Amino acid sequence: MSQWTNSVTIQRWTPSSRYAIVFAGLVLVLLALAPLFASNGLLDRLTALFIYVILAAMWNALAGYGGLISVGQQAFFGLGAYFTIRIADLGLDPFISVALAALIVGVISYPISLVMLRLKGGEFAIGMWVVASILHLMVNLDGLIQGETGISLVSLNHYDSAQRLTIIYLLTLGSMAGLLALLFFVLRSKTGSAIQAIRDNEEAATSVGVKPEKTKQLLFVIAAFGIGVAGALWLTSATTFLPKTYFSVQWSAYMIFMVLVGGIGKFEGAILGAIIFFLVETWFSSTGVWYLVSLGAIAIAFSLFLPKGIWGELERRFNWHFLPVGYQVVEKNKINTDKK
Amino acid sequence: MTHAVSNGLLASDLVKNFGSVSVLKNINFSMNADEAVGIVGPNGAGKTTLLSALAGAFQLDQGSILLNNQDVTEKCASARCNLGVVRTHQIPKPFDGMTVFENVLVAASYGVDADKQTAYQHTLNAIQLSGMEHVANRQAESLGLLDRKRLELARALATQPKILLLDEIAGGLTEAESVQLVDTIKELRRQGIGIIWIEHIVHVLLQVAERLICMDSGEIIADGEPQAVLSNPQVVKAYLGGGIE
Amino acid sequence: MTNQIIQAILLGGYYALLACGLSFMFSVMKIINLAHGSLLVLAGYLLWFLAEHYHLSPFVGLLIVTPLMMLIGWALQAFLLEKSARGGELLPILTTFGLAIVIENLLFEHFGANTRSLAPYIGDLSWQSWELFSGVYVGKTSVYILVTAIIILGSLQLFMKKTPLGRQIRATAHDPDTAGIVGINPKKASAIAAALAMGTVAISGLALGVRGVFDAYSGGPQLLFAFEATIIGGVGSLWGTLIGGIILALAQTIGANIHPQGFLLGGHILFIIILLIRLVLAKGGVSHRMKAAFGGAK
């Protein structure tokens, strides 16, 4: 009776994924050394790329794994930047302000999650947009911000320009690596399975012991925190805080584009999507309006014709699983080989 | 047949309305933790609703539920699952985006307090018990109806239930398939798991149930030894018609 | 105070008119159309274009733009919505969001950055008013807009309930495959539904252009207003949308009275509160009684 259960084992890492992790580690080291040889322009662009990766990974965690599609995540992007300004205005070092601001965003997102997670589907999606509008308007009530005109993080001027660029670069790189690791850890844990189960069928998940509220709240808060970090870092790199820009729904458009193109619900997909978006932006954003039109059109095309994105397609064709969060049941004598 | 049970389920005075329709009307029900109870009744009688009430899928309008003398009325489905009461769904609700193994693993990890290796073991056992070894790595989305129903069962089993609530898991099975299913359920009975089983295919149900309940219009109209219930004229009139016996 | 309440009701009519197409798509076709705002602006631009270049009064322009928008609705259904609706509940959100970005940037590409209004093309009507009683004026256009909202929502409601076509549209929205099996042409039914929705959007576009100004990127706020009106009034009830619009406008007015910056905040916060109340009502023992009470009113 019990032969089968004894003849199989559970595989999580595949050889290719081991190589991938080592490779990712090497890339990180290389990136960390970049300030030694890269030009200021490159460092600055890479900083933007890292922030895109954070945004895509967070939105993907929420939508791809949690099934929570939101067009209001700019709420936390804006808040991250706002609190950085607010705290720095009290006289704290701007980089310490970044960390504090992200924490505050995480904390604030908790009560928001209590309300918003009760909504489903499209109501959640647009409800979050309304939340973003509310937060935007509330931030505007702060006299420091001067309404839509915004204000700059002048305390950054204490650092000289080269030093400042390097600090921001390394801080962003570190944040990205840390946040990706955090996400990967959470998604691979049993919480990750629960998150996906809730996405697919909340009622069934509840009936086998999952606590959907808690699990979703955790995911929501992590995503908000991550996006808060992104917003705060963006501010250090851009210096100027303008409520309308930071709370713009455009950020949601970017996140959606990155995740759809890269591959929704694929950990690697979000990263790939961010890189693609970054390249597209670098090469084509000078075409202005047409660039934005194409972003929208490409997002539509992907969601209709390649719903699993580029990574999903690669995964299907070549059976790549570099950063697997799932499980495979394999026969014990076939272990250590990638499944066909 | 409500009697105080120190070890089992005791539901008193359950009332549930959907809008203006009252679906459960003062249901009183009890079972011992090691009993096998069959539930029959016409369509729309409220069987599934009763099962959902016991499993904690919604809040009752009135009434209370005791499990092993502990009041669980206010407890949600996941808490009740942790206490050992778990259900399957009449219309299967698989986690479409996950493999069969992952589906069952969620149940094994959350239904009962278990470390990782134990959870794996529970998962594999449940998969084997419900005959899904060959599809363990399949995406649940691609399963046919039969395997979906099996998956419902496997998921429920992986939570190591003490009382298992089954909702029409034999519907649409061929004869051979139902034989297999009955064997599985009998195995669970040997392990001492209590069972409540809703089924319209009465002859399958009778192979397992030691006690039969018939519901009609939100009320229990008969409860007791299966043959006696089946020959109850009220049951015949409301449920069986001339179809059986 | 009376004056403000009257103005708020008129404003509510405007929101309801903005929301018609969205509410219709949401309640009947189960699609949340995030491109609604941009389509509204598109209609506004079309009317503006006819007025500016062919000197057609926007009211006459409507005779051209409405069929045009209906055609667009048909095309949307055929090429975008149908396929995305099959991908589950969330896919249309993504595709229509993408569509919104495409439309607004195309509009920008074509019409540039200047804000436009239809008011100049309707002459003095744009600011004429009636004096209701001493000191209380109601703008003529505002009244027309409210009346139009009532007429459109009412006739849509009747159409969906009473006519075979309305029935077919509802059935198709519920399950297009089964609709086909039953003998309904699902493509035709949903194309008609989408065309109807976009037809109302043409009229909403007129209201938008007459009451205020728009530019290519004005769609977002309009979408939020429309969505809020729809949700506050209760999804599935077209009449509710009218009530929703008025409640939204009242909340904004109250917000504005509490704090000069509270106009938009008031509306948004009310929206969140209503969502919460709805959720609380849907749970718990009192729910069905409350629902029965409210439901009867709809």
Add this chain to the structure above:
Amino acid sequence: AATSDKKLRVGFISPRTGHLGAFGETDPFVLSQVRQALADGLQINNETYQIEILDRDSQSDPSRAGQLAKDLINNENIDFMLSTVAPETINPVSDACEAAGIPCLSAVLPWEAWYFGRGAKPGQPSPFKWTYHFSFGVDEFYQTYISQWGLIETNKKVGVMYPNDADGNAIRRFLKPKLEAAGYTIIDPGAYETGTSDFSSQIALFKREGIEIFNAFPIPSDFSALWRQAAQQGLTRQIKIAQIAKTGLFPSDIEALGGLGNKLASACYWHKDMPYRSPLTGQTGKQLCDLYEAQTNKQWTQQIGACLSLFDAAMETLITSADPKNKVNLAMAMRKLNVSTIAGQVDFTSGPVPNVAITPIIGTQWVKSKSGPFKFDYLITEHATDPNVPIAHKLTPYNA
């Protein structure tokens, strides 16, 4: 020096598209004039430098403006940055230059919103080393308004609509007390959020108070909604002077208002009838605008001259710096800049703070054109901040 040294790269970032696209609409024309004038290079310290202008469109998007600035600085190695129009473009560009140590000159944005808006504190030394700005400020508005409003007999009751943004806040904070001190009664319902679609409560207040002067700093879409509602609810009938700023600068804004646009009072930061000549192109305002109208069939706008004046000042900076490749020299040259441009004198030596030079604001009125070819004429009604500018029209009451 090697020939490559004799090339100067100048970045220019303005909103060509987006919400503020109306401002940048004329930039291509101005750029073509500037490039033509610089075709043979610029003489600096007896050497000829080729000037390459790298113009970029901020799309009215501040984050894009900041990115473009960084791109120009890091990848295009520009020597000098220019930027114009509104905080959305200028502030992020200035911030990027300040961060990277690149000289930057900008114009057309009330200087308070540029200086304090970027975090400088009154009474403290200027935190900016690399960025300079010339523009009008609150005080110019004050002088112009006092002068303009004195032209017509009123009850001196002013209803104001100042939004919650840098301009609005600065105006409320600095202008309102001055106007009150000058004997005007200010009815201020408080800051409103842009995007508000109903102004009934404010209109009711103004009617109750019987205001005869109306002053607002709204964005165009807000004003259009506000003013129509004011007309519908009977407010405009009592208004003698409707003085608006920030909106109504361009003919298209006014045309969009239809009949309600006629006789709106405005104030311009440049006018084609200003009696100045561009040192760079040698053109007068009138010549410049006639050329524009002939080339495009569109009515002239005030941004044409303002934009050219930025280039006038920039080229003068390069010339006076002696060594334009030296960034510190350039910054010092800006600090000492005092030059006559097509928009009049730009003088950093007498500014209110070291990084700012003040330019005038001229009272105007939109009047239905009698002779065409365009629908409205934009006529000068007063010249308190720059008496060289000729007055062409007597301000007429709005409700007359």
Add this chain to the structure above:
Amino acid sequence: MSCLQVNNLDVRHGQLAAVRGVSMTLNKGDVVALIGANGAGKTTFLRAISGAHSPAAGTIQLNGNEITKLSSHKRVAAGLALVPEGRKLFSNMTTEENLLLGATSARSGEWNIEKIFQVFPNLSKRRHTKTGTMSGGEQQATAIGRALMSNPDILILDEVSLGLSPLVVDQVYQNLERLLATDTTIILVEQDLSRAMKVANRAICMLEGEIVLDKPMSLVTRDEITDAYFGLHKIRTHNGDAA
């Protein structure tokens, strides 16, 4: 004359060939019991016939007319009606509305709403009830009624009795027998062999996407069908079958 002819039909679900090279000819008045294990492909086959699922290869002819490419609503107009597995009623609409919808592409014929209510008298008191809240039996009756409203030549019933209580199953079959009197051609999927054998005059068995048995009911035995059910693995377990 044959009223429905299927030639070499292949139907796929993505990679999976659910129906493989199936041919079948139906004559007017046939009452066919379509039998097969779970996943044999019955539903897929019937959905392909009714146009809900387009086949990968093969042809379908109705009354001599090619309908392979026709969309499902046109097949209804041509005289084919399906009562789908799981009933698939429009649950947010009333019984009457569901029935009226069935008449959208109706041909002329004897069926109309009053006649349906005559045949299913228990429905008439549910006329204005939303079908979503009705009992399974009432729903099944409505589904059959809805199909009849189009006055079909061929009526296809997929798993008519799935999930229904014995009493309701009886009712459904009583109603079916009334239909038989009207000379309608019927295809019926039914797991309950005894039932199927009682009403049908022809048995077709499917196994793994293919037809493995096709005979008049009078000529088949129970064992033959059971064999066909499971292919080679013969399992003969007759548990206390319905008496």
